[in-house]
Amino acid sequence: MSFRHPQLRAPIIAFSLSLAVACSAMGCSDPLTDDGQDAQRSGASDGGQDSSALFDGSASLDARPHLDGSFMDRSDMALTACSASDTDGDGFGTHESCARVDCDEGNPSIHPDSFEACNGQDDDCDLQIDEDLGDSVCGVGMCMVSTENCSDGQTIACAPDEPTAEVCNSMDDDCDGQTDEEVDAVRCGVGACERSAQCVGGQLGECVPGDPVRELCNGADDDCDGVVDNGFRARIVPSTYTDLVNHHAACDGSGQRIGSECNAAMSRFCRAQECGTTGFGPAENHGDNAYVTCVSGVEPHVVPFDVLWRHHEGCESPDEAISGPCNAAIHRYCSGRGQLTGFGPVELGPEDMQVVCLAEAVEVIETRYSILTQQHGPCNGTDQHIGPDCNAAIKRWCISRGFVSGFGPLEHNGDVLFVACLRP
Numbered sequence: 001m002s003f004r005h006p007q008l009r010a011p012i013i014a015f016s017l018s019l020a021v022a023c024s025a026m027g028c029s030d031p032l033t034d035d036g037q038d039a040q041r042s043g044a045s046d047g048g049q050d051s052s053a054l055f056d057g058s059a060s061l062d063a064r065p066h067l068d069g070s071f072m073d074r075s076d077m078a079l080t081a082c083s084a085s086d087t088d089g090d091g092f093g094t095h096e097s098c099a100r101v102d103c104d105e106g107n108p109s110i111h112p113d114s115f116e117a118c119n120g121q122d123d124d125c126d127l128q129i130d131e132d133l134g135d136s137v138c139g140v141g142m143c144m145v146s147t148e149n150c151s152d153g154q155t156i157a158c159a160p161d162e163p164t165a166e167v168c169n170s171m172d173d174d175c176d177g178q179t180d181e182e183v184d185a186v187r188c189g190v191g192a193c194e195r196s197a198q199c200v201g202g203q204l205g206e207c208v209p210g211d212p213v214r215e216l217c218n219g220a221d222d223d224c225d226g227v228v229d230n231g232f233r234a235r236i237v238p239s240t241y242t243d244l245v246n247h248h249a250a251c252d253g254s255g256q257r258i259g260s261e262c263n264a265a266m267s268r269f270c271r272a273q274e275c276g277t278t279g280f281g282p283a284e285n286h287g288d289n290a291y292v293t294c295v296s297g298v299e300p301h302v303v304p305f306d307v308l309w310r311h312h313e314g315c316e317s318p319d320e321a322i323s324g325p326c327n328a329a330i331h332r333y334c335s336g337r338g339q340l341t342g343f344g345p346v347e348l349g350p351e352d353m354q355v356v357c358l359a360e361a362v363e364v365i366e367t368r369y370s371i372l373t374q375q376h377g378p379c380n381g382t383d384q385h386i387g388p389d390c391n392a393a394i395k396r397w398c399i400s401r402g403f404v405s406g407f408g409p410l411e412h413n414g415d416v417l418f419v420a421c422l423r424p
Contacts, residue, residue, distance in 0.1 A: 092125075101125065120153025129153075141172025141179075170202030191221025191228075214361070214423075217275030217296060229275045232297040232361045234404050234422035236395075237279075239269055240288045247272075257285055258388045260321050260348045267346035270294035278356055280343050283395040283405055285388060293395075293405040293422070300346045300354035308333060308353070321345050321353055324386050324412060330355050331410040331418075340364055341420045343407050361423040363403070368415045372397055381415055394419045 085093030085105070092102035092111040103125035104110040114123045122129050133150040139160025147158040163175040168183045185196040189209025197207040212224035215231035223231055241253025247268040250261035263280065269292055270279030279294035308315045311332040314325030326345075334342035334357035341364050344355030369381030372393040378384050379393035386409060398406030398421035408419030 118150035118153060118155050139175060140177050141175040143175035168199035168202060168204045189224060190226050191224040193224035215297070230297055232295060232358065233275065234293060234295045234361065234424060236283055236405050237270065237273060237276075237292050237294045239266075239290050239292050241290055242288055244269055244290060253288055253290070257290075258282065258322070258391070260318065260345055262290075263322075263345055264347050266290075266292045267300070278346050280346070280356075280407055282388065282391065284392045291395075293407070295356070295358075295422070298356050298358060300344070300356050302349075302352050303330075303333060303344075303355050304352045311336070318348055318350060318353075321348050324409065326353075327386065327409060328411050334358070341410055343420070358420070358422075363421050363423070364410065364418055365401075365421055366416065366418050367397065369412075369417060370415055372417075375400070381412070381417075385409065385412055385417070398422070 081095045082093040082098040085095035085098065086102065087093075087105045088102070088108040090102065090108040090111045092098065092100060092113070094102050094105055100112040102111050103122060110121065110123050110125065112125045114125070116123045116128075116131060116133065118130050118133055120129060130150045130153060133148075135146050135148055136156075136158040137144065137146045138158035139145055141163075143160040143163055145158065145161055147156050149156060160175070164173045166172075166174045166181060166183050168180050168185065170179055172179050180199045180202065183199045183204075185199060186204060186207050187194060187196045188207040189195050191212075193210040193212055195207060195209055197204040199205075210224070213222050215221075215223040215229065215233065217229050217233055217235075219228060221228045225231075241251065241257070244262065244265040245252040248261050248265035250256050251259075251265035256262055262282070266281045267278045270276040273294050275296045276294045277296050277298055278300055279292050281292040282290040283293050284291040305316055305318075308326065308329040312325050312329035314320055314323065315329035320326055322345075330342045330344050333355065334340070337357060339357040339359040340362050342355050342357040345353030346356060347354040369379065369385065372390065373380040375396040376389050376393035378389035379387075384390055390409070391407070394406045394408050398404075398419065401421060403421035404424040406419050406421040409417035410420060411418045
């Protein structure tokens with residue numbers, strides 16, 4: 001065998017000696033001395049290369065011989081080194097020749113193709129820990145929060161904030177999916193005048209109380225003074241002497257139909273009515289029927305006869321209690337107290353009577369018996385100027401003028417008289 005390149009003799013000889021030593025240690029045959037089985041000695045093998053080329057300088061310096069006589073290039077050797085470094089069997093090694101390097105050969109679940117988990121480790125070998133695990137959003141309205149799914153290697157559960165009372169701010173404070181509903185708005189006024197400021201566009205409007213009206217017997221505070229069903233009111237309530245006798249035994253419709261005992265019975269009857277405090281009558285009566293005018297919001301008080309007598313002579317004792325002089329005395333007494341008029345007696349004692357003074361919802365009006373007789377004939381000032389027929393005439397005349405009832409005469413002189421008409 002001759003060498004065409006004398007300058008390669010020393011290196012090739014050295015390489016051949018080292019290869020022979022390796023083969024001797026591994027028990028392989030020497031490709032340069034084997035009896036005709038090495039394809040290189042015969043000059044060719046399947047896809048192989050003439051061994052003489054190795055020595056004549058035509059072989060690539062990137063090739064290295066395999067022990068079986070074939071050659072491997074550098075990429076084959078790099079792959080072999082990378083695979084040899086994959087000690088945990090996850091398909092990725094640590095050798096520098098590996099295209100992607102495993103960062104933990106002690107854990108087969110950690111490698112460049114692994115999915116990142118929340119565990120405080122770099123699972124996919126990208127030099128980042130627990131990255132790109134995202135956020136979770138939970139809750140609605142002001143309770144909505146966004147939470148990192150992983151922190152310090154621990155999975156974080158998303159917990160919404162606590163709801164608060166709804167206020168007018170265009171936000172869902174109580175976290176029910178609605179905005180500014182059932183807002184605890186500013187309120188003003190009392191009773192039927194109570195109002196609330198409306199929430200519009202997250203802003204509370206001005207609170208303006210309602211206007212008070214005259215109190216009615218309806219379970220409401222109509223006049224907005226904080227008290228329900230107070231204040232004066234008047235209404236006609238149908239009754240019977242069969243019922244009135246239960247309030248005073250003398251007012252039975254036969255022994256007495258009008259008088260001090262029936263006054264007491266009617267006042268007591270009215271007090272038993274809803275919102276009633278006292279009353280008078282009968283405004284009309286026929287047969288067993290008696291129509292009583294009940295009033296509310298006023299209370300009787302006791303007036304001695306010697307006081308009433310000073311206001312009008314002739315009102316000095318229980319015997320004159322139902323009379324023109326006592327009507328005038330009561331009217332003058334109440335007027336002297338700064339009120340408009342009054343009626344009575346609603347209860348009668350030997351030395352005094354209970355009277356009711358009125359300061360509101362009543363109007364004192366001048367009229368004539370010649371007018372009242374058109375409402376009820378016998379009340380003409382001659383046949384009768386005070387009594388049951390004039391009660392009916394006065395009540396009818398007041399109703400014709402838009403009032404609910406009336407009483408009188410408060411004063412009278414000839415054809416002229418003054419009556420009190422009551423508003424409802």
